[in-house]
Amino acid sequence: MPIGSTPPKYRVRIDNDRCMLCEQCIENCPYGTFRKEGNKILVNSRACTGCHRCIAMCPRDAIDLEEKPVDYRSHPIWTREAREAIYNQARTGKIILAGMGNILEVPPIFDRLLLDACQVTNPSIDPLREPMELRTYIGKKPSKVEVATKPNGDIELLTHLAPNLKCETPIMIGHMSYGAISLNAQLSLARGAAAQGTFMGTGEGGLHKHLYPYQDHMIVQVASGRFGVDIDYLERGAAIEIKIGQGAKPGIGGHLPGEKVDESVSGTRMIPVSSDAISPAPHHDIYSIEDLAQLVRGLKEATEWKKPVFVKIAAVHNVAAIASGIARSSADAVVIDGFRGGTGAAPRVFRDHVGIPIEAAVAAVDEKLRHHGVRNEVSVIASGGIRDSADVTKTIALGADAVYIGTAALISLGCRVCGSCYRGLCPWGIATQRPDLVARLDPDIMWENVSNLINGWTLEIAELMGAAGINSIESLRGNRDRLRAYMLDENLMEVLDVKTVGAGA
Amino acid sequence: MLSHYTYFADISCLESLKWGKAPFTICGSMCGIISVIDRSGEPMNGSAIKNALSLMNERGNGEGAGYAVYGAYPDYADYYALHLFYDNLVEPKAIVEQELEKWGTIEVSEMIPTSEQPRLRREHIPWRYFYKPYPKSMGTAATEEDILIHIMNKINTEIPGALLFSTGKNIGIFKASGWPEDVAEFYRIQDYEGYQWLAHNRYPTNTSGWWGGAHPFNLLDWTVVHNGEITSYGTNRRYLESFGYKCTMYTDTEVVAYLTDLLARRHALPLELALKALAPPFWDEIDNMPENERQLNTTIRMAYGSALMNGPFAIVVANSEGIAGITDRIKLRPLVAAEAGERLYISSEEAAIRVMEQDLEHIWMPRAGEPVIGRVR
Numbered sequence A: 001m002p003i004g005s006t007p008p009k010y011r012v013r014i015d016n017d018r019c020m021l022c023e024q025c026i027e028n029c030p031y032g033t034f035r036k037e038g039n040k041i042l043v044n045s046r047a048c049t050g051c052h053r054c055i056a057m058c059p060r061d062a063i064d065l066e067e068k069p070v071d072y073r074s075h076p077i078w079t080r081e082a083r084e085a086i087y088n089q090a091r092t093g094k095i096i097l098a099g100m101g102n103i104l105e106v107p108p109i110f111d112r113l114l115l116d117a118c119q120v121t122n123p124s125i126d127p128l129r130e131p132m133e134l135r136t137y138i139g140k141k142p143s144k145v146e147v148a149t150k151p152n153g154d155i156e157l158l159t160h161l162a163p164n165l166k167c168e169t170p171i172m173i174g175h176m177s178y179g180a181i182s183l184n185a186q187l188s189l190a191r192g193a194a195a196q197g198t199f200m201g202t203g204e205g206g207l208h209k210h211l212y213p214y215q216d217h218m219i220v221q222v223a224s225g226r227f228g229v230d231i232d233y234l235e236r237g238a239a240i241e242i243k244i245g246q247g248a249k250p251g252i253g254g255h256l257p258g259e260k261v262d263e264s265v266s267g268t269r270m271i272p273v274s275s276d277a278i279s280p281a282p283h284h285d286i287y288s289i290e291d292l293a294q295l296v297r298g299l300k301e302a303t304e305w306k307k308p309v310f311v312k313i314a315a316v317h318n319v320a321a322i323a324s325g326i327a328r329s330s331a332d333a334v335v336i337d338g339f340r341g342g343t344g345a346a347p348r349v350f351r352d353h354v355g356i357p358i359e360a361a362v363a364a365v366d367e368k369l370r371h372h373g374v375r376n377e378v379s380v381i382a383s384g385g386i387r388d389s390a391d392v393t394k395t396i397a398l399g400a401d402a403v404y405i406g407t408a409a410l411i412s413l414g415c416r417v418c419g420s421c422y423r424g425l426c427p428w429g430i431a432t433q434r435p436d437l438v439a440r441l442d443p444d445i446m447w448e449n450v451s452n453l454i455n456g457w458t459l460e461i462a463e464l465m466g467a468a469g470i471n472s473i474e475s476l477r478g479n480r481d482r483l484r485a486y487m488l489d490e491n492l493m494e495v496l497d498v499k500t501v502g503a504g505a
Numbered sequence B: 001m002l003s004h005y006t007y008f009a010d011i012s013c014l015e016s017l018k019w020g021k022a023p024f025t026i027c028g029s030m031c032g033i034i035s036v037i038d039r040s041g042e043p044m045n046g047s048a049i050k051n052a053l054s055l056m057n058e059r060g061n062g063e064g065a066g067y068a069v070y071g072a073y074p075d076y077a078d079y080y081a082l083h084l085f086y087d088n089l090v091e092p093k094a095i096v097e098q099e100l101e102k103w104g105t106i107e108v109s110e111m112i113p114t115s116e117q118p119r120l121r122r123e124h125i126p127w128r129y130f131y132k133p134y135p136k137s138m139g140t141a142a143t144e145e146d147i148l149i150h151i152m153n154k155i156n157t158e159i160p161g162a163l164l165f166s167t168g169k170n171i172g173i174f175k176a177s178g179w180p181e182d183v184a185e186f187y188r189i190q191d192y193e194g195y196q197w198l199a200h201n202r203y204p205t206n207t208s209g210w211w212g213g214a215h216p217f218n219l220l221d222w223t224v225v226h227n228g229e230i231t232s233y234g235t236n237r238r239y240l241e242s243f244g245y246k247c248t249m250y251t252d253t254e255v256v257a258y259l260t261d262l263l264a265r266r267h268a269l270p271l272e273l274a275l276k277a278l279a280p281p282f283w284d285e286i287d288n289m290p291e292n293e294r295q296l297n298t299t300i301r302m303a304y305g306s307a308l309m310n311g312p313f314a315i316v317v318a319n320s321e322g323i324a325g326i327t328d329r330i331k332l333r334p335l336v337a338a339e340a341g342e343r344l345y346i347s348s349e350e351a352a353i354r355v356m357e358q359d360l361e362h363i364w365m366p367r368a369g370e371p372v373i374g375r376v377r
């Protein structure tokens, strides 16, 4: 190999004074980083992905992990990543796949937005003592309510509601397919979501029968590969989502490496064992907005208009106009996935360079839908890089009804964001199908982590709302007056329709 | 133990993890409002309400007071009574009149009679028109109301030095920066008569002493007086804007008028329901209602979530058919109601009502979110 090797990404060291030779690290590392020779644990640092499984499992804190122990000569343009991508492609001549979200080094807009609280002129509301309502209905709403007053003075309701999802919190779990993640991971997420009265997406991998008990809390996805889609699948879901695009890789389809397609995944997805599941970039029956409207109606017709149908798109430059087109089809909700969205595997150039941040996308979509007078009739779900309850609160204040979380939910299951999901050896039992690894994640225990996470965030949102003098989530939605921009440029402030810090009411 | 809280600490407990358990974390403006309606339509002059409002001077700071009277202009009952503040009578007035004449005819144009008050600084010149829009001048679909709303938006956003703040038929709004009794004397409120009055004494926090910011706030047949702050303003404003309303008064009160207009006039909801949409019951209550009521309340809440008003408020909203008082969902601002014969009073303070009427038959504190409605028979 004429280029030779690149510097190791990590250096792992064992403190032999502390080590008790229990071999937990050897057992836990699926990449073969550790081995025992004589009375010593030896390490091959090059095998390490930084997943921290060994560190979490070592009973003696005997493992040291250093990131980038040998770096390149520093250069502002020719970063390590830039150089290594070139070495890689010089060697292989291929497209580079990468896992997890965007690693572009720009501060999230969320971190430049600040929330409001009440002082003196209006009292804050204490969620421990007063009711605080986070219930969110996802789906079509009537633009107006019609009633008739009967001769005896009773009021008769003439407007009928379309089916909506009733979420007890504005936090839902986004689509991560069986195949991309393990069944145990899906089970944990589904049970955790159900326990919190919210919903989770199946992803494009079909619905495994072990998930049937949670089907009333699951949103089934129809993606371009149509994996796992039949009438039974559609009827089981609480709602149906058409996936047009995804924030981590707008404009292209899914990538499930064949290594992750075992017997069970193949059965649920309805594809051959070990075949790469590469879903096509466009839906082959959707080449225009009219085609999409047709598919939305088709799915509704197939399920007797009993299920809300969502359409998910990646946040691209023209996201507002596209969302507006979707809103005016019979779709019940538009899902916008920002460019920080995670993924099991995406081409690196897409993950880092295509699409726009969710903050700007939500603001633009909300504005456009209002301009067309349809905002109130359709729900907006935002996703892509939501890290905590403050991000959720800000997203809703910018105009979303609810959010999908993905990476955050996986982190609650132990994921360390090591970014090696595409290798199918996730040491946490999440992004893998290897039975011994999957068994590490016990859904009967781990669902509580997911449930706790959603519960904790929900409590925090309630506190943030109460501090802002708001006791119902509807009054937070699109309430950009309660946001201030801190060191954002004027153009962006205009898009977000947010005033600068220091500006009064 | 603080059941809702946890500490942000290192997760270092290995035992739980080792045996497959989840890693656990260590647990360890004030304003005064008063309103009265005579349900038989009997006119009352403005002297009583002036005294009642002055009684609540502690609730204001002398930076704003105002009165609304329904039935003020019986001789011009078919005309829209437009009240404006002009900064001068040269440029803005000519432009305004040009705009008015584009869409209708001005029957009367006159200065609103005022008398100088030592404590009141005359910031603007109050002017009034009795005006009739041409139906259809804006195209077949536009109503007279649409024309008026267009004119109001136009004047208030595009014509500097003019502010149109009263657009009802047979309704007069009189307001300024000053103490209630001074504002009343300035406009000689006692000379006006009407079957329905609303008055407001202001302690401004968000728009200081600007005359346009004083209450009552009026739009066509609707008038609002409001004590409190609407924390959902941003949501409500954005919702209204998508129906073509423009919020130009720099006060959260105008959203009340627009929301009521949207729900009760344009969406034709009965007033009780429209008010319910603004301060709806909690989901817990709705879930436990009998089926029909539950359906109705769920539908209203889902459809009009963006119209829900949050934050502390007590409001009286009126149109020519009556008045309605309502508070926020947890009643963070006071509101009392009382009856004496044909008259229904709604106010921030009982004492203020007693200034107007000693002989009250019935006096009560409405529950949070529960509207009190008085209608002309």
Ligand code: SF4
Pocket (backbone or CB within 6 Å): A014, A018, A019, A020, A021, A022, A023, A024, A025, A026, A041, A054, A057, A058, A059, A060, A061, A062, A063
């Ligand atoms: S897990 Fe820790 S203590 Fe056990 S063998 Fe590995 S380094 Fe030593």
Ligand code: SF4
Pocket (backbone or CB within 6 Å): A051, A099, A100, A410, A414, A415, A416, A417, A418, A419, A420, A421, A422, A425, A426, A427, A428, A430, A431
């Ligand atoms: S899911 Fe597993 S492989 Fe993927 S980033 Fe998380 S820990 Fe790493």
